[in-house]
Structure formats: C-alpha cells, structure tokens
Amino acid sequence: MKILFLANRIPYPPYRGDKLKIYNLAKRLKDKHELYLLTFAQKEEEFQYKEELEKIFKEVHLIYLPKWRSALNCLSGLWSSKPLQVLYFQSGALRNKLSELLSQHKFDAAHVQHLRMSPYLANEKSLPRILDLPDAFSLYWERRSKLPRGFARKIFETIEQGRVLKYEPVMDEYDMSLVCSQEDLDYMKKAHGVSNIKLLPNGVDMNTFKSMSHDYAHGNTLLFTGNMDYAPNVDAVTYFVKDILPKIKAACPDVHFIIAGQKPVKVVAALAADADITVTGFVEDLAATYNSASVVVAPLRFGAGTQNKVLEAMAMGIPVVCSNIGFAGLGIASGEGAIMQTNPDDFAKSVIALLKSAELRQQVGMMGAGIIKKRFDWDVISGMLDGYFKDIVIAKTK
Numbered sequence: 001m002k003i004l005f006l007a008n009r010i011p012y013p014p015y016r017g018d019k020l021k022i023y024n025l026a027k028r029l030k031d032k033h034e035l036y037l038l039t040f041a042q043k044e045e046e047f048q049y050k051e052e053l054e055k056i057f058k059e060v061h062l063i064y065l066p067k068w069r070s071a072l073n074c075l076s077g078l079w080s081s082k083p084l085q086v087l088y089f090q091s092g093a094l095r096n097k098l099s100e101l102l103s104q105h106k107f108d109a110a111h112v113q114h115l116r117m118s119p120y121l122a123n124e125k126s127l128p129r130i131l132d133l134p135d136a137f138s139l140y141w142e143r144r145s146k147l148p149r150g151f152a153r154k155i156f157e158t159i160e161q162g163r164v165l166k167y168e169p170v171m172d173e174y175d176m177s178l179v180c181s182q183e184d185l186d187y188m189k190k191a192h193g194v195s196n197i198k199l200l201p202n203g204v205d206m207n208t209f210k211s212m213s214h215d216y217a218h219g220n221t222l223l224f225t226g227n228m229d230y231a232p233n234v235d236a237v238t239y240f241v242k243d244i245l246p247k248i249k250a251a252c253p254d255v256h257f258i259i260a261g262q263k264p265v266k267v268v269a270a271l272a273a274d275a276d277i278t279v280t281g282f283v284e285d286l287a288a289t290y291n292s293a294s295v296v297v298a299p300l301r302f303g304a305g306t307q308n309k310v311l312e313a314m315a316m317g318i319p320v321v322c323s324n325i326g327f328a329g330l331g332i333a334s335g336e337g338a339i340m341q342t343n344p345d346d347f348a349k350s351v352i353a354l355l356k357s358a359e360l361r362q363q364v365g366m367m368g369a370g371i372i373k374k375r376f377d378w379d380v381i382s383g384m385l386d387g388y389f390k391d392i393v394i395a396k397t398k
Helices: 017-029 044-053 067-076 084-088 092-104 115-120 137-144 151-173 182-192 231-251 266-273 286-291 308-315 344-355 358-375 378-397
Strands: 002-007 034-041 059-064 109-113 129-132 176-179 197-199 221-225 256-260 277-281 295-298 320-322 338-340
Touching: 002 017, 002 115, 017 034, 017 109, 017 378, 034 044, 034 092, 044 059, 059 092, 067 084, 084 115, 084 151, 092 115, 109 115, 109 378, 115 151, 129 378, 137 151, 137 182, 151 182, 176 182, 176 378, 182 197, 221 231, 221 286, 221 308, 231 256, 231 266, 231 295, 231 344, 256 286, 266 277, 286 308, 295 308, 295 344, 308 320, 308 358, 320 344, 338 358, 344 358
Parallel strands: 002 034, 002 109, 034 059, 109 129, 129 176, 176 197, 221 256, 221 295, 256 277, 295 320, 320 338
Antiparallel strands: none
16 A cells, blocks of 8 residues: 555654654554555654665655744744643644645555644545554643643643633544543543544564663662653652652662663753662663663653553563553553552652562563563564554545
C-alpha cells in the first residue's frame, strides 16, 4: 500500500514520546509498504534529519513552523472553540502541501498522529484514514485538574479541558481511531460513545532496551526518566523528592536519585542542589542509564496512556514502582514487572522493599521483561497497525 503519515512533530531523533512511536512503526512497515511523511520542523536545524528519515519514507516533506508562529496561532484563536493545542499546529503551508500530495499521489491510506493534526484530513472521506490520538487527552486534563494550582492556571486549564472534550468527537470523521491503553479506550467510549476506536499500545525497541545481564546486587540507585520540560514529569519528580524520597532515605540512607532526561526546567535542575540527587540532562545511551538503576520510579500524578519509561525499564528487567497513571493500560497485576502504589507512604514502602532485597528485584524485574517481549515489542505492535490499515481499506471498498 501507499500510505501517508501526517505527524505533528518530526519523528527524529526518536528519543521520546510521539517521535518514538512514529519512527518505530514506520521503520517496521517500510519493507511492506511505500511510506510518505508530511510533518513540521519547529527549528531550522531539524531539516538536517530529512536525509535520515528518507531511509524509511519514500518522500519526506517538512513544513517550517517556528514556535513564535504557533504562539501567534494560539493568541489569535483565543476566542475560538478549538483547543489551543489544535490551534498551535495550524498551518496554511502544510494545508497547501497536503493538497499537493493528495493530487499527485493516489494514497491507499493515511495515518494522522494526534488530535492536534486531526483537522487536516477530517473531511477527506474518500481516503481511508486512521487517527492515532495516541491517548485520551481529555482524561489527561481531567486528572491534571485535580491537582492544586494557581487561580490563573486553573481558569486556563479548565477552559482547555472543556475545549478538548468538545473537540474529541472529531474521531467520528475518521474511519478508525486509536489509543494506546485499554483504560483510555474505555474512557473514550464512555465520554463520547464512539465505536470506531481500537487499541494500539506503545512499544519498546527490543534491540535497544533488552536485558543486559543486569546486576541485581546493587540496591542504592533510583531512576526517573523522561522529557524534563513535560508537565507530568516535572510534577512527578518534584512530588517524589518532597513527599516520597525522604521516607526512603530514612530507611536507606545511602540511596541516590537520578533524574535523566532532556531539557530540565529550572525547578528540576534546582533539585541537584541535594548531593543525593543527580539531574543529567540529555542522555544519549538511555539503556545504559536504566541498567545502572536498582529501581525505576514513575510517580506520575496526572497524564494518560502508558508510560514509555515504565515499558523500557520492564523490558530491561529493571523493577519499577509506579503510580496508577498508565498502569491499567499495561494489563498486568501489580508486581508483574511494575508495582503500583497510589499514596506516598505505600510508594516509599514498595521502593524500600525492593532496595533491601536483591531477590525481590530480580523476581519483579524478570517477570516484567517476559511480559514486554511478548506483548509490547514494536514488531508486534507494527503488525497490529498493518492489520488496521488493511481493515479500513477493505471497509472502504464495500
């Protein structure tokens, strides 16, 4: 098939989140299908990645959308009913290039990434289209609304939450929509009554994140990974340091906490003032960083979908203690690679138990590695997406 991928961010380098997913899916589909990519470059230096992406896509089209232009889009749309994140990615240049591609090529199907990009192909009814959300964004905002925040932020986030909830039924305009966890899928069905929605989990590159004969003997290093300018991650580490880490240090005084991830904001960077906390910034070899950890922690208090940090750690056989955010989407019982806890005391107790027992760390870690290999390998998940493309093409011809 000839398939068009429409992405909100250039999927390279494939380090985290939405970039990671598109890159890994396309990398595995390229030998079966002829792939085309249309996406944004937010920085001029991102154009250098075009050559690398052309190893996967037959054609790569990058539209320059600097952040100042996106900010103007949001400012000019304050009185719009559209979510600001949809307004952020508005571009006449991309619409023109999309029209040009649709006239030049007879695509068999299209993959549209995120609610943010949904307006661009919502009305192309003759083309079989998948909208990959990838999670229930209104659920993200619902969870975020329950945390303490300032008055101005509360007003803004309440407005955005309402806009997202009203906008998500754009799913009905697509042949199929996808979310990455059963929890998100159930929420979307309940919130919007949609039936054309399927599950496409986040995955793990098993060539990168694989068991490396992890040394379960050491029990003094905690690790959190993720983009450290992303609000759920920033909240998670500040909450962990304030409310959970002191309880752990009382029982395990030699414990060291590593925060590994690009673009740490000031409040995160400031945590390194504690001699027992390291803030690394960008890490090129994240697998090696995981392998140095005794326990990975993921104490997120809001968000949706599944957490790559949890999947990657499990794939490497590193035990995880996490919150309920994204846990239901794993489809596992607590202890099968990840231990789920929802309050600071219990979270700390589970971490302490792991730090004090090499046997428990190995037991939990190895169970997680087996689950990831069987159900969350990108090879398995790309096969699911391939099947979905075939389904929507067949349905369109009936």
